[in-house]
Amino acid sequence: MRLQKGRDTWVLEADIKGFFDNIAHESILKQLGNLPKRDLIQRWLKAGYVLKGDINPTKTGTPQGGVISPLLANIGLHGLEQFIKTTNSKLGIVRYADDFIVTAKDKGSLEKAQTRIQQWLSERGLELSTEKTVITSIEKGFDFLGFNHRHYNGKLLIKPSKKKVLAFCKRIGEEIKAMNGCEQEVVIKKLNPILRGFANYYKGVVSKVTFSYISSRVWYYLWSWAKRRHPNKNTKWIRKRYFKTIKGNKWTFACTGTDKRRGKEVEIILYPITYTPIERHVKVKGEASPDDPSLKEYWKKRHQKYGKSYWEKNSRNYKIAQNQNWKCPICGEPLFNGEEIETHHITPVAEGGQNDIENLVHLHQACHKQVHSKSKSNRLK
Incomplete structure (x- = not known):
């Protein structure tokens, strides 16, 4: 919000080095205070992990990928936002687990804040990565949680980050390539939740161009998949076999399947990511919680x-x-x-x-x- 209104034009992109491996157990337990079953959580932290049949103790950190690790790590960083505000009340901060950014009107304020943040983290067995922690102008833009934030002619636009889009396209390509021997219906049912999940995550920002780009890449992957299945068939045959005209789109990847519940034939269609409606997110008022x-x-x-x-x-x-x-x-x-x-x-x-x-x-x-x-x-x- 502060970036949107142009109040802050500089961003500290913080990266905590080896966060899950290094966070001190004491900092997590201290935050828990007298919480019931605190001793159980302490045993979780000390339980270690099994790798290739060998038990590895955990003197610090919480194994990345563990079910409860993100929660415990989040507890360990609780209070960081308030601390940053005490150093300079004019700073802005957004944190999600161990990913966070700090915003300010000038670069100097962030340089001072970075030093103080490092001191706070060191008390918890952590440190900022000198290679990955950078201070960036909003005019240049930065990535955060898969989104790119940048000013264009003084206006903040939030888009899917290029890195995430390319990684997603690569994943789709690999998924399709792995299904060379599968029927079209299987391919569609495998891809649909993946495409829909990506669309739902990014539909709240400027994503129309991105969705169109992904749609064209997916079409190319599917066309190549169809050609590999029928190397001796011509273009017209492949198009008629795998693509249908639905709602004016002559290149809809679709097939006829059976609805097992009702026992009738239905069209099984690849999720049309291009048509995903953009729905702007409206910020929640203050610290309002759905649980209140x-x-x-x-x-x-x-x-x-x-x-x-x-x-x-x-x-x-x-x-x-x-x-x-x-x-x-x-x-x-x-x-x-x-x-x-x-x-x-x-x-x-x-x-x-x-x-x-x-x-x-x-x-x-x-x-x-x-x-x-x-x-x-x-x-x-």
Whole structure:
């Protein structure tokens, strides 16, 4: 927000060297205070890890990739934001686990802050990487959490970072290449959640050009895949075999499959990432938390106001909610009670479930997790 308004034009891109390997156990335990089961957490930290059958003790750090490691590491860095503010109240800071940036109006303020931050980290067994920690002008731009932030003619634009886009395209190419012997339906069902996941992560920023670029790269990979499968067939045959005209697009990668739940033929279509709608994120007010019962009305109104296009009358999401009387079928509470809302496939996509209204239901995020934790026989009907 400070960068958007032009108040801050310099950014400290901080990189903690070997964070998960080096954070002191004492700093994590100190933050926990008298939390119940503190001794259990201490044993977790000291438990070590098994690599190729050998037990490796952990005197410091928490194994990267461990289920609880990100949480413990986040606890260890708790208080960093407040400390930075005490050094200079005019500084801005954004932190996500061990990734953080500090913003300021001038470079000198960040140089002083960097020295103080290093002192704070050293008390916790950590240090800033001298190679990767840099101070950058917003005019040049910087990457943070997969997004590129940069001023263009004085206006801040946030886009998917080039590095992440190229890595994503490479992954898609490798996935497709590994499926040379697979049927088209298998390929589509493998790629769709990957494409949709990328689109959902980046749909809140300036991503239209990126989505179009990815779409063209995916088309090239799929065309090459089809050519490899049929080296003796001409272009016209391959196009007719693997591509259909759907909603005006003559090159839609699609095939006919069977809906196992209803026993009828359906079109199985590659997720059209180009058509992903851009939905701007609206910053949450202050330190408002969805878990605060006193703010239930705030979160309810926020969902309704900023989800207007999502819940537009007669839209697919509107009709799904209407079918379930605007209530979560798991807890029975109204959908708009302030909790995050997710859409669940009654018959999983992997088992032939489609994205039609009859196969979708809106659930509160916690209820959605509850459904997926149940056994196959106890699924939502």
